[in-house]
Amino acid sequence: MRPAVAVFTDTYLPTVNGVTYTIETWRDRWRARGGRMDVVYPKSGHVPGDREFPVFSLPFPFYDGFRIAGPLVPDTVRDVDLVHSHTPFGIGLGGYRLARRSEKPFVASFHTPTSEYANYLSDGLATVVSRAADRYENAYLGRADHVITPSPSARDRLLDRGVDTPVTVVSNGIDTDRFRPTDGPAFRERYDLSGTLVGYTGRHGFEKRLSDVITACEGLDVTVVFGGDGPARADLEAQAAESDVDVRFLGFLDREELPAFYTALDVFAHPSPVETEGLVALEAAACGTPVVAVDAGGLADTVRDGETGVHYPPGDIGAFRAAIGRALDDRSSLHETCLARRDAMSVEHAVDTLEAVYDGILDGANT
Incomplete structure (x- = not known):
């Protein structure tokens, strides 16, 4: 019989991001295997479903869509x-409190470095907050019985920071039944898109360096297509207005549309150096679209150079432009190798590994 698990998270629906998606898909697969996985999350506009337990929360003033709550633990x-716990803040601390008071094993996931949120503060304050955030996160992860990271680079980052808790890499995984090649031409027609398309979808955060996509495409005969939204969108639109590049902003795309979006693209561009894995890169590759990604952070692991895409060195716009050209030239062969790696990207594979981690922790606790 699979163990009953309580998940604690400071971000959840209706906010759409990698953490939310991972929790939702892992929970669904865990339940499909006959297990129980409860979710404790900040109360917002999401109507709770079965075994979902919202707790009182307030908006976080510096980061749109994020909410803060205390370390509350529902009796249920x-x-x-x-x-x-998937996050280290108020509700994540609630998970730690429950584990220690009930003498149950405590697992912590490292999805996004806490210090990245400091980028939304003033420069001087950001430096102070970033350092304090790393110290806090180290202390939090150090209290866990086990830490899960989505990529080898994320694991190495923690080890370099001195975290000595046992760490296992468990890819977040994606739903390969959903993310597969589909009707890209219909998507192009629906949004009046034509020619060679280089695109990105996801949250438009400043730390993701999406402006590099526009700059790198200068001089190329391509159209840049952005799906999604976020705090950096206004700056991106202003840059696009001054650029010779044809740039289209589609706004937030329903999840059901994403496979067609990825399929419609010739290349998916991902310049973010701060990813711990980069789920959208996996989704694009599962749809057969090669990914041009910065050779940094989780994308250094998620994208396989010459197989599922092309890497370029951080900060090198000329190399980024050349990598896009290479991916376009080699698109046919990259498309085939992307499809050949679909099974390794699946959430089922990820949950197999997650279950092994849970079982090992519980076996150790019972001996």
Whole structure:
């Protein structure tokens, strides 16, 4: 019988991001295997479903869409076998509190470095907050019985920072039943897109360096297509207005549209150096679209140079432009190798690994 797990997270629906998506897909697969996975999250506009437990929260003033809450623990989740926190803040601390008071194993996921949120503060304050955030996160992860990271580079980052808790790499994984090649031409027609398309979808955050996509495409006969939204969008639109590059902003795309979006693209561009994995890169590759990605952070692992895409050195716009050209030239062969790696990208594969981690922790706790 699979263990009952309580998941604690400071970000959840209706906010759409990698953490939310991972929790939702892992929970669904865990339940499909006959297990129980409760979710404790900040109360917002999401109507709770089965075994979802919202707690009182307030908007976070510096980061749109993020909410803050205290370390609250609903009585309905106290009987679980294991606690898994996906974020280190108020609700994540609630998970830690439950685990220690009930003497249950405590697992912590490292999705996004806490210090990245400091980028939304003034420069002087950002430096102070970033350093404090790393120290806090180290202390938080150091109290876990086990830490899960989505990529080898994320694991190495923690080890370099001195975190000595056991760490296992568990890819977030994607739903390969959903993310597969589909009707790209219909998507192009619906949004009046034509020619060679280089695109990105996801949250438009300043730390993701999406402006580099526009700059790198200068001089190329391509159209840049952005899906999604976020705090950097206004700056991107202003840059596009001054650029010779044809840039289209589609706004937030329904998740059901994403496979067609990826399929419609000739290349997916991902310049973000701060990813711990980069789920959208996996989604694009699963749809057969090669990814041009910065050779940094999680994307150094997620994108396989010459197989699922092309890497370029951080900050080198000329190399970024050349990598896009190479991916376009080699698109046919890259498309085939992307499809050949679909099984390794699947969430089922990820949950197999997650289950092995849970079982090992519980076996150790019971000996």
